Amino acid sequence: MSGFLLNRLSQSIVLLVIVSIIGFTVLNLMPGGPLAQFGLDPGMSQKDVERLVEQLGLNRPLWIQYLDWAWRLVQGDWGHSFRDGSSVLAVIGRHLSATLLLMGTSTALAIAIGSWIGIRGATHRYSLFDYCATVGAMIALSVPTFWFGLIGIYIFTLKLGWVPAGNMYTIGDGSVLDYLHHLILPSLVLSLVHVAIWSRYMRTATLDALSQDFVKTARAKGVSERRILLRHVVGNALLPMITLAGMQLPSILTGALVTETVFTWPGMGRLFLDSLGYSDYPVVMGLLIFSAILVVLGNLIADIVIAIVDPRIRLA
Amino acid sequence: MGSGIQAVTPADVALSVRELSVSLPGGMERAHAVENISFDLMRGQILCIIGESGSGKSVTANAIMGLLPKVIRVSSGAVHLDGMNIVGLSPDKLRSLRGRVVSMIFQDPLSALNPLMTVGAQIEEVMAVHDVGTPKSRRSRAIDLLIEVGLPDPQLMYHQYPFRLSGGQRQRVMIAMALALEPAILIADEPTTALDVTTQAQILQLIRDIQRRKGMSVMFITHDFGVVAQIADYVVVMEKGRCVEQGGAEQVLKSPSHLYSRRLIAAVPHLTGKDRVPLHAADRVPILKVERLAKTYRSGSALFGKRRIVPAVNGVTFDLTSGRTLGVVGESGSGKSSLGRLLIKLMACDSGSILFEGRDIAGLSEAEFRSLRPKIQMIFQDPFASLNPRSTVGHILTVGPVAHGILYSEACERARELLSHVGLDSGAFDRYPHEFSGGQRQRIGIARALMFRPKLLIADEAVSALDVSIQAQILKLLDQIQRETGVSMIFITHDLRVASQICDEIAVMHRGQIVERGPPSQIFLDPKSAYTRELVAAIPGEQAGSMLEHAANP
Numbered sequence: 015m016s017g018f019l020l021n022r023l024s025q026s027i028v029l030l031v032i033v034s035i036i037g038f039t040v041l042n043l044m045p046g047g048p049l050a051q052f053g054l055d056p057g058m059s060q061k062d063v064e065r066l067v068e069q070l071g072l073n074r075p076l077w078i079q080y081l082d083w084a085w086r087l088v089q090g091d092w093g094h095s096f097r098d099g100s101s102v103l104a105v106i107g108r109h110l111s112a113t114l115l116l117m118g119t120s121t122a123l124a125i126a127i128g129s130w131i132g133i134r135g136a137t138h139r140y141s142l143f144d145y146c147a148t149v150g151a152m153i154a155l156s157v158p159t160f161w162f163g164l165i166g167i168y169i170f171t172l173k174l175g176w177v178p179a180g181n182m183y184t185i186g187d188g189s190v191l192d193y194l195h196h197l198i199l200p201s202l203v204l205s206l207v208h209v210a211i212w213s214r215y216m217r218t219a220t221l222d223a224l225s226q227d228f229v230k231t232a233r234a235k236g237v238s239e240r241r242i243l244l245r246h247v248v249g250n251a252l253l254p255m256i257t258l259a260g261m262q263l264p265s266i267l268t269g270a271l272v273t274e275t276v277f278t279w280p281g282m283g284r285l286f287l288d289s290l291g292y293s294d295y296p297v298v299m300g301l302l303i304f305s306a307i308l309v310v311l312g313n314l315i316a317d318i319v320i321a322i323v324d325p326r327i328r329l330a
Numbered sequence: 331m332g333s334g335i336q337a338v339t340p341a342d343v344a345l346s347v348r349e350l351s352v353s354l355p356g357g358m359e360r361a362h363a364v365e366n367i368s369f370d371l372m373r374g375q376i377l378c379i380i381g382e383s384g385s386g387k388s389v390t391a392n393a394i395m396g397l398l399p400k401v402i403r404v405s406s407g408a409v410h411l412d413g414m415n416i417v418g419l420s421p422d423k424l425r426s427l428r429g430r431v432v433s434m435i436f437q438d439p440l441s442a443l444n445p446l447m448t449v450g451a452q453i454e455e456v457m458a459v460h461d462v463g464t465p466k467s468r469r470s471r472a473i474d475l476l477i478e479v480g481l482p483d484p485q486l487m488y489h490q491y492p493f494r495l496s497g498g499q500r501q502r503v504m505i506a507m508a509l510a511l512e513p514a515i516l517i518a519d520e521p522t523t524a525l526d527v528t529t530q531a532q533i534l535q536l537i538r539d540i541q542r543r544k545g546m547s548v549m550f551i552t553h554d555f556g557v558v559a560q561i562a563d564y565v566v567v568m569e570k571g572r573c574v575e576q577g578g579a580e581q582v583l584k585s586p587s588h589l590y591s592r593r594l595i596a597a598v599p600h601l602t603g604k605d606r607v608p609l610h611a612a613d614r615v616p617i618l619k620v621e622r623l624a625k626t627y628r629s630g631s632a633l634f635g636k637r638r639i640v641p642a643v644n645g646v647t648f649d650l651t652s653g654r655t656l657g658v659v660g661e662s663g664s665g666k667s668s669l670g671r672l673l674i675k676l677m678a679c680d681s682g683s684i685l686f687e688g689r690d691i692a693g694l695s696e697a698e699f700r701s702l703r704p705k706i707q708m709i710f711q712d713p714f715a716s717l718n719p720r721s722t723v724g725h726i727l728t729v730g731p732v733a734h735g736i737l738y739s740e741a742c743e744r745a746r747e748l749l750s751h752v753g754l755d756s757g758a759f760d761r762y763p764h765e766f767s768g769g770q771r772q773r774i775g776i777a778r779a780l781m782f783r784p785k786l787l788i789a790d791e792a793v794s795a796l797d798v799s800i801q802a803q804i805l806k807l808l809d810q811i812q813r814e815t816g817v818s819m820i821f822i823t824h825d826l827r828v829a830s831q832i833c834d835e836i837a838v839m840h841r842g843q844i845v846e847r848g849p850p851s852q853i854f855l856d857p858k859s860a861y862t863r864e865l866v867a868a869i870p871g872e873q874a875g876s877m878l879e880h881a882a883n884p
Contacts, residue, residue: 226441227436227438227441227442228441228442228443228444228445230397230436230442231436231442231443231444231504231507232444232455233395233397233428234395234397234428234429234433234434234436235428235429235433235455235456235459235507236425236426236427236428236429236430236456236459236460237425237429237455237459238425238459241459245447245455246444246447249446250444250445250446323446324445324446325445325446325491325493326445326491326493329491329494
């Protein structure tokens, strides 16, 4: 087990190095360069820009810039935002909680609802419920999220007036209820796609587990259908789902670009879009590394959880 | 059929099936899976239901257990258990009988146990769902059961997960589970089919012992008359959903009255002890000479974690001349399939040499070997998985030769010729594999291998997935092809009886080594190694072999 972890960890570090090199290179290949923003600013002279270039070390060869950046990163210095000079880690920290709240809620909703739909679809295969779930999932997957968001705002905000159109809280209020009130619509809209994905995978996994011989053995033992489902089927069906959940972890934290923009939610997704718009390279690179770490971590956690749950891997 | 049922007092009958019919959903090959069958399972007896695939024997068992899938249902008839008709009972009542009054074990012990639950928990579950005992008493009962089925170290076994157990051990766990509540009836659905022959002998012995000790009634489903001869008290022969013959074991085996039973019994391969008559011995040339061939499997990472090293083939030496067949016989894990894959260079060997027509092919690269590949062809085990379902038979047959530079029209002509040669009509050329039965598909597989006019055919368990009557036909076809073309064959099989039918010489493999090599007469009548003796002794029904032989040649 520890050997397995060491192995995975060393692979992960190699992966992160490769991702960061690619990201750094591509970002610096963009036309205009990091300081294009200031070139348009009438308040800054050519001399000011040159001074900045000198100050930030942008006149050095790219690979030296990368090594410098990477060395600082390892030491915990992720650089400073071009926009307001605050440290990249602080910028990420400011937006992280908002994204965690939104994505955590919608993912939890999606897993709970999706699992239920998937399992019920499998046990009642080809029933009316199953057909509706299939068609519903197809619609949720094929219609873009922003459309659902806009329709949601139109119906529940403009027509019915039940929920606010955006933002995370009302300025001057900020109670738990106020947060929840703001959370409902974006988290539901966001979970729609995830419910669709999760329910389809769960249905397949459950059908697969149901067709296994040990289910027949359990029936021959006189085990009730309910207990067969809970004790024999769900556990085996969830095994492949752990990997899927691990793959979703990064999206919990990096946020949903579109949904956060539609609902003006101050999360990581919007931070990324805004930072790109401002050519705020340090923040963009920070977000890139941050999400790469999460991808690696998500898969690692999934592997560890599977190893804990599945005796065939735990004891092998 | 009625004459087979004697007047019995109800008290002697554990299970009585009367005029049972099970209907299939519309659009199937036939309207009934089982049609109008009647038999009695007597207390303290073993009743064998024998039939080929599709005979309805498993459906009968599932109907008795109330385990039929929803689309298949009992359309008429009755199943009496202790005088109570269980057809049409509510699902809850049926459930309370299952595992308590009637238990069942299945064919594949590898998948019949939940991989995420310990052996102990799975045995205890039977008692728990029927509300028997306390957690503590269930635990001690589970351990008693593990002792009863002869598993080593029951305390340890109790906490073990199924993946740690061998196939035979898992089947013992299944039996322990089935016995937990001392049921009156045990239904065994091909419980030894997936096991090695020596393990099969042990499990059959165990079922026999337990049945005698407990006075249990056993309904044993099998396709193997050897198994029937070994354990049955009473036999029911099924064909296409109908019961064609039933009676006492000795009566059915010795003097089968129905044509189908006679055909089935005649098709059972058994040890003749006679050697094959070699053909034109004069112009035999050496084809293959294998020396000290070795292959070791290594798994696990080299840097981290444990490494597992398994010597699969360990210093194997043999030779083969044209027109002869060498049987490679062994149990699972003996290295026989690895040997086959080494010979056709599907994987590289570690050391040793393979002289094919005098040239060492062991060290050849894939590119160098390519021109020789047509000369060594393989026939695979699973006729369902080895043919591409999206290609027509014609395409499957011609794609290889065309890739090797033969004109398409020429390949087509040869394909049609070969199809009729292996006993299929020429219309097969344009059809798809799913339109054929297992035996026909294996004929296609043979035709495919022959397209290249090979010098050496390697048949890896080529008849193992087929019913005995089909098996006999395919063996005959292979024999005929060898006599016509003079091709050499390496016939890999786990079944000594099959090997004895077709091989000039047999090599017995055990743990990667050939422990004995010789003509069938030597292997079966005068085995030199202890392992061969053990293998031969484990063949089911061979003690009763004279009985079967008598029936086959009246």
